[in-house]
Amino acid sequence: MRTRFAPSPTGPLHLGHAYSALLAHDMARAAGGTFLLRIEDIDRTRARDHWEAQIYEDLHWLGIDWDEPPLRQSDRISAYEAALDSLWQRELIYPCHCSRRDIAAAASAPQEGAEPTVGPDGLVYPGTCRALLAPGYGATPRPGGTALRLNMARALEALPEIAFEETGAGPEGEAGRIVTSRQQLTETIGDVVLSRRDFTGSYHLSVVLDDAQQGITHVVRGQDLFSATPIHVVLQHILNLPHPQYHHHRLIRDETGRRLAKRDDARAIATYRTEGRSPPDIRAMVGL
Structure with missing residues (x-):
């Protein structure tokens, strides 16, 4: 089994991203497989280096590691x-x-x-x-x-x-x-x-x-x-x-039932980190 998480560096990762990344990571690890990361930065008009750096930081904080160097679409x-x-x-x-x-x-x-x-x-x-x-x-x-x-x-x-x-x-x-x-x-x-x-x-x-x-x-x-x-x-x-x-x-939604978007900074992983939440707290929030 080879799974991947493929975020775009156009804003902060939120709880929906955390759920998808953790699920793909856990599935690969449970099967003795490989988990990979891909940076979908093909749209250079919106991609930003600081958002890419924060992707790595947030994933490491969540306890997610990848088995090969990240693939970047711009390459x-x-x-x-x-x-x-x-x-x-x-x-x-x-x-x-x-x-x-x-x-x-x-x-x-x-x-x-x-x-x-x-x-x-x-x-x-x-x-x-x-x-x-x-x-x-x-x-x-x-x-x-x-x-x-x-x-x-x-x-x-x-x-x-x-x-x-x-x-x-x-x-x-x-x-x-x-x-x-x-x-x-x-x-x-x-x-x-x-x-x-x-x-x-x-x-x-x-x-x-x-x-x-x-x-x-x-x-x-x-x-x-x-x-x-x-x-x-x-x-x-x-x-x-x-x-x-x-x-x-399934999608992670807010209290009104709307799917989370990158503009929803209140549910950004970095915000929860600043508030003192832990990786197990994030897992609990998304139902893992």
Whole structure:
């Protein structure tokens, strides 16, 4: 078993992060396996060195250690570039110049008054830019400075059944072998962004490439990412990557039932440390 914790250095770790990190760490240790750390700093416009330093400090304080040097996404840009080049040459991605306002307008246009479909990344893209390039465009250089979207329908053409093993539970208690139909993927997820206009790659692309690079066998993460997992399975297939098992865990929420966010400094691990709480106190707070 190889698990990982993959925070972004864009703010302080809070109780939700502590729960996810401790759970992944405990699962690996109980199985005699390996626990790894990954710093998801691909978005250099938001990542900060002092937040990364605090991640290490908070995890050490919690009693969490990792078995290999941390992997930093900012050191992996060439791997993301290579994957994008491959997908471009196969014409599985295409450039998109739509703004969020454009997408919102186009998504609601076909049936005025009807609610547009919302997927893991927000409004499902209506495909405005999908057919703007003539077949054969993959022989041209991949463009820079623009968003690149996955052509979901084309990616699914030669794929077997899209399924993954869930050892935890989804938001509705989903467990076991989870199967997603092609219709669900095209209609409720659609052509997701695989590279941003202002930085190379995206969460969906980097997470599958990095999990493969680190040899992760069990992806431990929150239930808020359960709906994105079929996207990752599709990418694993078309990039010929291993298929880990998934363990989606419950989310730590505040008194009103809202999921904790990095802006919620009152529940930051560093705040509890300053107040004199102990690592066993944190474990008790998150139900471990």
